[in-house]
Amino acid sequence: MTQVAIECVQGNIANQPDIDAIVNAANARLMPGSGVAGAIHSAAGPGLAEECRDLAPIEPGQAVISGGHNLPNARVIHCLGPVYGVDTPSEELLADCYRNALGLADREGLSSIAFPAISTGVFGYPIEEAAEVAVAAIRKASPGLTSVRLIRLVLFSDDDLAVFRSALAATPPET
Ligand code: AR6
16 A cells, blocks of 8 residues: 655645645634634635634534635645643643544545644644654554545744654654
């Protein structure tokens, strides 16, 4: 079977035109916010918030899918990450976000997905811990994917990129 490629890049999650679905680090109401949610909603236009009204609210760890509206991507997968140390166990809930988003993308027949570093901004998850959880969850889910062939992690800063790259290098692929 073809391997799933996992890559880390520095960039803006709302500017990944070669990807089928981008993941939103959402709030429970799936409304525009700051950070990732702000960038995605402003690039998608008001139609995204309108569609999201019927999908909300969501729980920590959950993922739901919408259209991409004015984004270059066909779909947006909205995940509610845990607020670090408040929504517990934070590690499990953060892993659930990655696992559930990948499962949704795969069931929808999508071949590529891009994630931001969920929960590491406003929700306060330390970047090193979040990188370990994200990479472990992605490695674990990858062998079960039949449609998704590219998983991209999009980090906002060079420092965060370095942390995710070393977490990825430190974790062997599951067989
Ligand atoms: N592209 C990629 N990464 C980004 C971008 C971007 N355009 N903007 C910020 N980041 P956050 P959370 C990084 O706060 O912690 C919102 O208000 C950022 O540096 O967007 O899950 C929602 O409405 C950080 O590393 O998401 C929720 O209420 C990471 O993306 C709440 O914040 C996540 O930062 C969600 O908080």
